[in-house]
Amino acid sequence: MMDSEISNAAALNVWEREAVGSQRAGDASLGSPEYFERIRSYRYGYETPFIPRTFRFEALSGKRVLEVGVGNGIDAVEMIRHGAVYTGIDISRNHLRLARRHIELKRATAQLEDLIEGDLLYTELPGDYDVIYSFGVLHHIAHESAYLRKLRGLLKPGGELRIGIYSRWSFFNFYLVATWLLKNRMRNSLNDWSSHIAERSELGQPVVIKIRSYRQIMRVLREAGFVPIHYEKRGFVKNYIPVVGRWLASDGVVLSICAHILGWYHCIIAVPDISLQ
Numbered sequence: 001m002m003d004s005e006i007s008n009a010a011a012l013n014v015w016e017r018e019a020v021g022s023q024r025a026g027d028a029s030l031g032s033p034e035y036f037e038r039i040r041s042y043r044y045g046y047e048t049p050f051i052p053r054t055f056r057f058e059a060l061s062g063k064r065v066l067e068v069g070v071g072n073g074i075d076a077v078e079m080i081r082h083g084a085v086y087t088g089i090d091i092s093r094n095h096l097r098l099a100r101r102h103i104e105l106k107r108a109t110a111q112l113e114d115l116i117e118g119d120l121l122y123t124e125l126p127g128d129y130d131v132i133y134s135f136g137v138l139h140h141i142a143h144e145s146a147y148l149r150k151l152r153g154l155l156k157p158g159g160e161l162r163i164g165i166y167s168r169w170s171f172f173n174f175y176l177v178a179t180w181l182l183k184n185r186m187r188n189s190l191n192d193w194s195s196h197i198a199e200r201s202e203l204g205q206p207v208v209i210k211i212r213s214y215r216q217i218m219r220v221l222r223e224a225g226f227v228p229i230h231y232e233k234r235g236f237v238k239n240y241i242p243v244v245g246r247w248l249a250s251d252g253v254v255l256s257i258c259a260h261i262l263g264w265y266h267c268i269i270a271v272p273d274i275s276l277q
C-alpha cells in the first residue's frame with residue numbers, strides 16, 4: 001500500500017466513527033443546531049479562539065477559498081460569513097455531511113462552490129484559489145511534500161496557503177510525552193499514544209501524527225516551494241494553568257505570551273516561491 005492509502009485508512013477509521021471535536025457537543029444530537037453551537041463555542045471561546053484573526057478571515061470577502069479537511073464546517077461557516085466563496089475537500093464522508101448540514105443551517109449555501117469527497121492528492125480541482133486554508137490536517141498526511149506541491153499548483157498568483165499544525169516545543173506535547181512515560185509506560189509507541197490522546201484513536205490504530213519544530217516545518221514548506229510570510233505560535237488554553245488559569249481571557253495577553261513559547265500550533269501563512277515558476 002502507498003503511504004497515502006495507509007494514512008487515509010487510519011484517518012477514516014477514526015473520523016468516520018466519531019466526528020472530530022464531537023465530544024464537545026455533549027448530549028446534543030449529531031448535526032443539530034445545538035451540536036454545532038457547542039462545538040463552535042468550545043473552538044472559538046476556549047481552545048482555538050485565535051483562528052479567525054490569525055488566519056485573517058475578516059479579509060476574505062469575494063475570495064475563492066479551498067479548505068482541506070473540513071471537520072464540522074465550523075471554520076467554513078465563519079469564512080463564508082466573512083464573504084468567502086467556499087470549496088471544501090475531505091476524505092471523510094461523515095465530516096462532509098456535517099459540514100454541509102452546518103452550512104445549510106446557517107443558510108450560507110449561496111457562497112458554497114463545492115464540497116468534495118476525496119484525497120486532495122488524487123482529486124482534480126479547478127484551482128485558481130485566492131486562499132487555501134487547512135487547520136489541523138497537514139500533520140496527519142504521510143506524504144506531505146507531494147500534498148504541498150499540489151496545493152502550490154492550485155493557488156492563483158499571489159494566493160496564500162494558511163495552515164495550522166502541531167508544534168513539538170509545546171505544553172501539550174510535553175504532556176503527551178510525560179503521560180506516555182508515566183501512564184502508558186511506553187507499552188505503545190509514542191505516535192500511537194499521542195494519536196490516542198490527541199485524536200481519540202483506539203490504541204493500536206493510530207492516525208499519522210507528526211509533531212515538529214519550527215525549523216522542521218519551515219524546511220518542509222520551503223522544499224515544497226513556499227515562502228512563509230507570517231508565523232504565529234498559538235494554542236495555550238487556560239486549563240493548562242492551575243487555579244488562576246480560569247480567570248484568564250482565552251485570547252488574552254497572558255495566554256498569548258504563554259502560547260508564543262509553548263503553544264500547540266504553528267500557524268503559518270505562506271505564498272508560492274515565484275522564483276520556481
Ligand SMILES: C[S@@+](CC[C@H](N)C(=O)[O-])C[C@H]1O[C@@H](n2cnc3c(N)ncnc32)[C@H](O)[C@@H]1O
Nearest residue numbers: 020069070071090091092095119120135136137
Ligand atoms: C483533525 S481533523 C481537522 C478538521 C478541521 N480542520 C478542524 O480543525 O476541526 C483532520 C481532517 O483532515 C481530513 N483529511 C485527512 N487526510 C486528508 C486528505 N488526504 N485529503 C483531504 N482531507 C483529509 C480528515 O478527514 C479530517 O476531516
